Amino acid sequence: MHGADSRDTTDTYIIHVVKLLIQTLITPKQCDPGEATKLLYDLLYTEPIKIVLMPGCSSVSTLVAEAARMWNLIVFSYGSSSPALSNRQRFPTFFRTHPSATLHNPTRVHLFQKWNWNKIATIQQTTEVFTSTLDDLEQRVKEAGIEISVRQSFLTDPAVAVKNLKRQDARIIVGLFYETEARKVYKEKLYGKKYVWFLIGWYADNWFKIKDPSINCTMEQMTEAVEGHVTTEIVMLNPETVRGASNLTSQEFLAQLMSRLGGKNPEETGGFQEAPLAYDAVWALALALNKTVAPLRAKGRRLEDFNYNNQDITAEIYRALNTSSFEGVSGHVVFDAQGSRMAWTLIEQLQGGSYKKIGYYDSTKGNLSWYRNDKWIGGDPPRDQTVVLEEVRFLSQKLFVSVSVFAGLGIILGIVCLTFNIYNSNIRYIQNSQPYLNNITVVGCVLALAAVFPLGIDGLHVHRSRFPVVCQLRLWLLGLGFSLAYGSMFTKIWWVHTVFTKKEEKKEKRRHLEPWKLYATVGVLLAIDVLSLMIWQIVDPLRLTLETFTKEDPKGDLDFLIQPVLEHCSSEKMNTWLGVVYGYKGLLLLLGIFLAYETKSISTEKINDHRAVGMAIYNVAVLCMITAPVTMILSSQQDASFAFASLAIVFSVYITLVVLFVPKMRRLIMRGEWQSEQQDTLKTGSSTNNNDEEKSRQLERENRELQKIIQEACLSMSFCMSILLDYAHVLWWQKEERVTELRNQLAERQALRARKPASCQNQNQNHSVPPLASSEPPGYSPGTEQHSVPPSFSNNSTLYQGEGKLSRNHCHNSRLPLLYK
CATH class of the missing domain: 3.40.50.2300 (Response regulator)
Structure with missing residues (x-):
């Protein structure tokens, strides 16, 4: 329709739609679905027949639009924004000027x-x-x-x-x-x-x-x-000054609306903001109804013929709304496929x-x-x-430098002790202290001190990608240093305990323990540590882990939190590995303390510094047993943990080196033994020094062989002596029997002579044999048949021993002089 008729028809439709809109808005509870249901019922069953319904709120539109299709009604909303209303299957006849x-x-x-x-x-x-x-x-x-x-x-x-x-x-x-x-x-x-x-x-x-x-x-x-x-x-409200279908600009519409309010405050007027949308909704509906006149006339129908069972008129209205496009006071009005307004x-x-x-x-x-x-x-x-800023807690550099200086001085002291021990290794006093074991102790102490440096290295010095290398360095230096230093001292004290606290018959066998056995003992302890560390690093290697603490709120900044973190060397089963290592080392420490206590009163020239070794073992054991649990407890406090661990290492090493080597230095310097020994060495030549130890071991072996030969000869001589004594005993008894027989004969003759007359006695005196000597045989006692054995042939004589009393003890090697000094 065009011209004045079109304008009049459109105005008629607008008036009709406005009446419907007013009817819809008469309830004070316009967003109450219950009230909307009642109002919908009243509108449907009250004249005139309604062709379009225009709810406002989404909750009301949802109920009305879903039910309206049953009466072939178009639902047009100016204030519903629910996205659910864009569902065409559920709301097939719904349109809105308020976008979703x-x-x-x-x-x-x-x-x-x-x-x-x-x-x-x-x-x-x-x-x-x-x-x-x-x-x-x-x-x-x-x-x-x-x-x-x-x-x-x-x-x-x-x-x-x-x-x-x-x-x-x-x-x-x-x-x-x-x-x-x-x-x-x-x-x-x-x-x-x-x-x-x-x-x-x-x-x-x-x-x-x-x-x-x-x-x-x-x-x-x-x-x-x-x-x-x-x-x-x-x-x-269209921000541009454009006249649309209503022949009004947005500002003109707003001015007319304000005049209609009669001076009321727009902010206190409900629905004021949606007024342009409602105005354009009325115009969109009027234009759509106007657009349906010609198609319906071609079919011989009019809008006035609409009833709730007529689907053709509803379809024409739907088609007209779906193709609407015009300028309104709210902007350009156009609908998408779901019937929703497209807008800025x-x-x-x-x-x-x-x-x-x-x-x-x-x-x-x-x-x-x-x-x-x-x-x-x-x-x-x-x-x-809140931006969480990671703040790594680094070790105090003053503490690190201070401890590093002490560790460096300790390494220098270790080098001095090692040089002293090697230079004076030909001196008898140094030789009797097992200098090679002392050298191993010094090397272990130096490695332990070297471990102090990686203990203090953290993310401030190396990148995190290289931190696992630092972790490995800590573990290996400290592990090998402990094995060498403590292992060599443990070997010394164990050897002293083995030799000098056993029974007399076993002591001889253990007294001649070769030096290689001592080195082998240290090697075994070192091999155990190396093997355990290798297994640890292959199965569960150390890596960098971060320990987080409670976030800190910096003063004056609400967008940031400080997340303190601390770098650790750890592995998945760290506690298990530490338990194994600490258990093994703890047993060694306890055993070392026991051996040191057992040998504290022993004096020997084979290892003349075993008492000093015992003192060093006490020191190391006590510090280790205290440091290990304390450092685990203080692991979250980097300064305290490092100070405790590093100072324990430094003090242990210092005390060990001072106890073992300072007395030796003092003795050689004060007594001048090193000068006389050096002069003897210059006279005998360097080749003699190199072979002294080997010759000594060879002479010891020869001495033991000769002692065995002498003991066997002693047994043979004892056996022969017993045979000779038995033969002499038989001869002596034969002699005694002969003397007894002669005495008896003499007694008989004296008795016969006594019975003859005295004359015969005088006559016969000139021709009789001279009487036997009045001296009696040794051991003879008249009137007794018992005769004593001469003392020289007594069974108690030291020259006579029965077979049952012969033993190796009568040829004890203590009575045999050694063949060398």
Whole structure:
């Protein structure tokens, strides 16, 4: 239709639509679905027949639009923004001049990217419009590479949800809720220079100034709380001076609207912001109805023929609305395939208690018109999250340098002791202290002192990629140093204990322990450590680990937190490995203490410094047993841990070197033994010095062989002597028997002579044999038959030993002189 008739017809349709609109808005509870249901029933069953319904709120539009298709009614909304209403299968006859709430999301994402925010949080009221909007936002930010760190929701009370946002350090917060709940959210005091809220733009401009009995906040407090928040809203008033279908510019429309309000404050007038959308909605519907006149006339029908069972007229109205395109007071009016308005987005910020336009965004073209008048507390947009700055706790360099100086001096002392020991190795006093073992002790002490330097090296000196090398260096230097230093001292004290605390018959066998056995003992201890360390590093190598501490809040900066960290050398099963190593070393230390105590009263020239070795073992054992657990407890305190461990190493080494070598130096210097020994060495020649030890060992072997031969000869002589003594004993008894027989014969003759007359006795005296000597045989006693054995042939004589009493003890080697001195 054209000309005046067209204008009149359109005006007629507009008047009819406005009447319907007024009927829809008569209820004071326009966003109550229950009231909307009752009103819909009244409209459907009250004359005249309605051709179009125009609800306002999304909750009402959802109910009305889903039911309207049953009566073939077109539903046209001016204030519904729920994304769910874009579902054509559920709402096939729904149109709206208010764009979908999802149209805000491209604008929000663009602002996030503009202000370099990669982490946001959301809080929503649990209604369909906000849930569907948030689902769309979540999909869009995910595509843009932005993270939603926290997503909270609430039904009526947002207190718990806001507390969760605080707990999760939410900074950039998108809030989707009605203005009443918005006041409750700000009551929870989640605001300030480090927070930015994105709210819905269709609140009343003074929503935060409205007195709410449920909120104990003054208007000044609420104004302070909401300062700086950003809103996105569909452009509801065309910013350009363009005359559209209504022959009015946006400013002329606004002036007429203000005159109709009669001086009322627009901020206190509900629906004031949506007025241009409602005006354009009426015009869109009128133009669509006007567009259907010709097609319906061609079919012999009119709009007045519409009833709730007529689908043809509804289809023509749907087609006319779907192809609508005109300039309205809210801007260019056009609908997408889902019946939603395509429009620009207005970006505003609350500055000084009032909203200021800071830009526009055209989502169809992705263009942002920016005014550069955004203001922030502190001057710049806040960060999207608290920036955690890692602060490595480094070792105090003064402490490191001080301990390193002592360690360096200890290494020099070790070199001096090693040089002294090697230079004077030909002196008998030094030789009797097992100088090679002392040299091993010095080397171990130097390695242990060298371990102090990597113990103090941290990220301040080397890059983290090379830190595992430092970890390996610490472990190997300290492990090998302990094995060599303590192992050599342990070997000495063990040898002394083995030789001088055993029974007499076993001592001889152990007294001649060759030096290679001592070195082999040290080698075994060293091999055990090397093997265990190799297995450790192959199976579970040491690597850099970071120990984190409680975050610290720097003064005057709300966007940063300090995260203290401490670098450690560790592995996955560190405690297991340390338990094995500490257990093995602990047993060695305890055994060393026991052996040192057992040998404290022994004096020997073979190892003349074993008492000093015992003192060194006491020192090392006590310091190690204290240091190991204390350093584990103080592992989180880098200065204390390093000081305790390094000083324990330094003191152990210093005491060991001083105890072992200072007495030797003092003796050689004070007594001058080194001079006489050196003069003897010059006379005998250097070749003799080199072969003395070998000759000594050879003479010892020859001496032991000769002792065995002498013992065997002694046994043979004892056996022969026993045979000779037995033969002499037999001869002596034969002699005794003969003497007894002669005595008996003499007694008989004397008896016969006594019976003859005296004359015969006198006569016979001149011719008789001279009487036997009156001397009696040794051991003869008249009147007794017992005769004593001469002392020289007594069984108790030392010259006589029975077979049963012969033993090797009567040829004891203590009675045999050694063949060499």
